[in-house]
Amino acid sequence: MSSSVSRKRLRELLVKQEEKRGYLIAFEGPDGSGKTTQRKLFKSWLESEGHEVVTSKWNSSPLIKPLVKARKAAHSLSPEEFCLLHAADFRYRLETVILPELWGGKMVIADRYVFTALARDAARGLELDWILNAYAPLFWPDVVFYFSVSPETSGKRIAATRSPKFYEAGQDVTDLEDPFVSYQKFISRCIQEYEALAKIFQFVTVDAEQSIYDQHKLIRKLFQQGRRRSLAEWNFDAVLDWRENVLASPEVRLA
Amino acid sequence: MPEGRLIALEGNGPELRVMAKRLAKSQGGGVSAWDASSIFFEMRRPDREVPAPSPRTLVLLYAADLAFRLRWEIRPALAEDQVVIAAPYVESAIAFGRAAGLPHRWLANLFQFAAKPSACYWMKSQTGGAAWMGKPSAGFLEFCCAFLNSGAPLWDSQALREKVRSYAESLERRRGCRILDDADSSL
Numbered sequence: 001m002s003s004s005v006s007r008k009r010l011r012e013l014l015v016k017q018e019e020k021r022g023y024l025i026a027f028e029g030p031d032g033s034g035k036t037t038q039r040k041l042f043k044s045w046l047e048s049e050g051h052e053v054v055t056s057k058w059n060s061s062p063l064i065k066p067l068v069k070a071r072k073a074a075h076s077l078s079p080e081e082f083c084l085l086h087a088a089d090f091r092y093r094l095e096t097v098i099l100p101e102l103w104g105g106k107m108v109i110a111d112r113y114v115f116t117a118l119a120r121d122a123a124r125g126l127e128l129d130w131i132l133n134a135y136a137p138l139f140w141p142d143v144v145f146y147f148s149v150s151p152e153t154s155g156k157r158i159a160a161t162r163s164p165k166f167y168e169a170g171q172d173v174t175d176l177e178d179p180f181v182s183y184q185k186f187i188s189r190c191i192q193e194y195e196a197l198a199k200i201f202q203f204v205t206v207d208a209e210q211s212i213y214d215q216h217k218l219i220r221k222l223f224q225q226g227r228r229r230s231l232a233e234w235n236f237d238a239v240l241d242w243r244e245n246v247l248a249s250p251e252v253r254l255a
Numbered sequence: 256m257p258e259g260r261l262i263a264l265e266g267n268g269p270e271l272r273v274m275a276k277r278l279a280k281s282q283g284g285g286v287s288a289w290d291a292s293s294i295f296f297e298m299r300r301p302d303r304e305v306p307a308p309s310p311r312t313l314v315l316l317y318a319a320d321l322a323f324r325l326r327w328e329i330r331p332a333l334a335e336d337q338v339v340i341a342a343p344y345v346e347s348a349i350a351f352g353r354a355a356g357l358p359h360r361w362l363a364n365l366f367q368f369a370a371k372p373s374a375c376y377w378m379k380s381q382t383g384g385a386a387w388m389g390k391p392s393a394g395f396l397e398f399c400c401a402f403l404n405s406g407a408p409l410w411d412s413q414a415l416r417e418k419v420r421s422y423a424e425s426l427e428r429r430r431g432c433r434i435l436d437d438a439d440s441s442l
Binding site: 067088130 | 309319
């Protein structure tokens with residue numbers, strides 16, 4: 001099949017699939033912003049509304065997570081390796097969980113998405129264009145909820161429960177021995193990157209200093225007001241890449 | 256500042272390892288081999304319950320391994336004015352990516368972090384039927400063929416190898432590398 005024919009057929013397929021597919025909702029924000037709490041509440045609410053919901057967490061693929069975990073424990077990752085291994089984990093989850101579930105009509109909640117990598121890896125000094133390329137072709141979520149907190153609040157919330165881990169505290173790039181001091185410095189850089197990304201990519205910003213219930217009410221309302229992003233318009237290349245290179249058998253490709 | 260010499264030796268299979276050792280001996284240098292970070296070794300026993308990674312994922316993992324090799328093997332040796340034979344280096348991954356249909360621009364941008372070699376050779380590989388073919392330990396391309404075929408049979412390993420060979424030939428025509436065979440004694 002020629003490339004132009006397959007592109008045309010995919011476009012038709014995407015239009016047909018648009019109403020049947022689920023939504024992709026990304027929860028983003030620094031550590032300690034309360035996004036996991038909100039993600040759980042939101043998932044329960046979606047289920048109570050009759051949706052089937054799947055959650056995909058950051059760095060959680062069964063194939064690549066063990067590799068990352070071992071190297072994090074050994075403190076052996078450079079910023080490039082950190083970025084590339086997370087990009088591989090993300091691509092694997094996108095191709096094997098997120099896209100198939102969305103295509104099948106389920107709601108997918110991503111607890112952290114590409115923007116986590118953009119914020120953290122840029123805070124580690126990598127160039128944004130290179131990071132974006134590692135994650136290309138990008139599949140845009142229908143909505144990105146960004147939980148905005150100050151570096152101080154993030155630091156306080158983390159310190160209340162535990163000591164930040166080596167990479168979480170950015171100790172690989174700050175060279176600071178005290179994880180709390182390093183965390184404060186690194187999270188400030190991450191938040192700066194997040195704030196810029198929120199503007200560029202038009203995140204739905206939630207003031208994460210509000211009460212848990214107020215945030216939850218707001219998210220529900222914003223979600224109901226939002227509309228899905230057209231696959232053909234926003235995500236053509238990512239879906240084409242998935243269907244051409246990943247799907248299980250040739251007969252389902254563009255069939 | 257002292258500066259050594261980086262020689263890329265691209266290709267696949269045991270011939271690559273043999274030639275890398277020969278080159279290192281003749282040039283008085285060391286070899287940086289695929290999977291020094293053991294990322295691929297740790298993935299060698301794939302859980303059959305999980306889907307196989309796509310070519311794009313495999314290339315990202317190759318890039319992560321190469322970043323490790325550059326940090327711990329290649330750059331330190333170059334800084335000490337030594338000769339390093341990187342076997343394989345960037346072009347083998349690009350060839351595999353192109354064979355699997357990934358865009359050249361994406362691949363080239365991904366490997367931007369890698370130092371440019373002062374020479375690039377490509378070890379001519381066997382045409383088919385060798386005992387090592389399809390074994391994950393035989394090199395990046397064979398690892399990929401083995402993994403891609405652990406899922407549904409979407410990928411034709413022989414066709415991938417042929418496309419990689421065509422890429423090498425085209426690279427040679429563009430003067431991006433020189434193809435060697437195991438009898439080559441000019442180096």
